[in-house]
Amino acid sequence: MTGGPISVAGVVVEPGERRDLAPLASESYTGDRTTLPMAVINGIEDGPRVFVTAAVHGDELNGIETCRRLLDAVDPLGVAGSLVVVPIVNVLGVQFGSRYLPDRRDLNRSFPGSHSGSMAARIARLLTEEVITGSDAGIDLHTAANHRTNVPQVRIAEDPRALPLATTFGAPFVMRAKLRPGSLRAVALEQDVPVLTYEGGQPLRFDADAIDVALRGIQRVLARMEMIDHAPEPAAAEPMVLDASRWLRAARGGVLELHVEPGDRVQAGQPLWTTSSPMGGAERASIDAEEEGYVIGATTLPLVQPGQAVLHVALPGEHLPSEDDPTEEEDEDDPDMTEGT
Ligand SMILES: [Zn+2]
Incomplete structure (x- = not known):
């Protein structure tokens, strides 16, 4: 069935179209506009809505490259449903290579956010209302924190919808992990949106293997949800679920x-x-x-x-x-x- 137009942050995206938006999140110390750049791909065919986010922690860069490659690989005319990709959520943290916002707040403890709160709360509010709410699933890309590295792994909540998506993703490990209050994944689940939190590699680096695993994983999930036709072969080994x-x-x-x-x-x-x-x-x-x-x-x-x-x-x-x-x-x-x- 042919899909209809969708609206994100007040911008209408027609079927078969990709629009790059930069809605206003807040203002910086210098009074400049702080925007949240995102690509909205609305497929020709009707289907689910999925989001991919990266760099919620501003020093976790692998996901930025994963999003860049994903956006180059996806043809809006070959998509069923819609895909919203936000390559850099913590737009201010990335400027300084910092996990946190300039006021040291952790964006991934600031969801769902608010209109009148801190910078972190405002970015979180914008992402929650315009991207997370109404989605059928999401994938949030992270790396380990400072001076640590993570083996590619997907973390999920105790949610029967998330487990099959996480195993399809094909990272070596799936962790059923406790939800952190104020995290993107916790707030999405409150809105009935299952989220896969991908962890791979270390901060301030591009790790080729972690990026490859993430890109293939996202494409497998989109194919499982019948949003794209072609996806990489399933991972060689079944993920360990722990x-x-x-x-x-x-x-x-x-x-x-x-x-x-x-x-x-x-x-x-x-x-x-x-x-x-x-x-x-x-x-x-x-x-x-x-x-x-x-x-x-x-x-x-x-x-x-x-x-x-x-x-x-x-x-x-x-x-x-x-x-x-x-x-x-x-x-x-x-x-x-x-x-x-
Ligand atoms: Zn992180």
């Missing part, structure tokens, strides 16, 4: 030597890293894996201090943390940040 993970932390400070790589499967008793004194001499400490798991994230720093998060390990099977488990309060995005500040 419900629990925890950060393993250094007990001693010093020079870090990792004995495993991101993506590795680790067995109970396997040495994971060694911390040595900068003065040389004997090994200070060796941390062993306590249980079986998969390394889904790791520090990229060569030195560690006590308590620093070194490896993010996903745990298969029943590992739901108890209520008084301190790891429950960890922010998996940024485990060295104190939550709520």
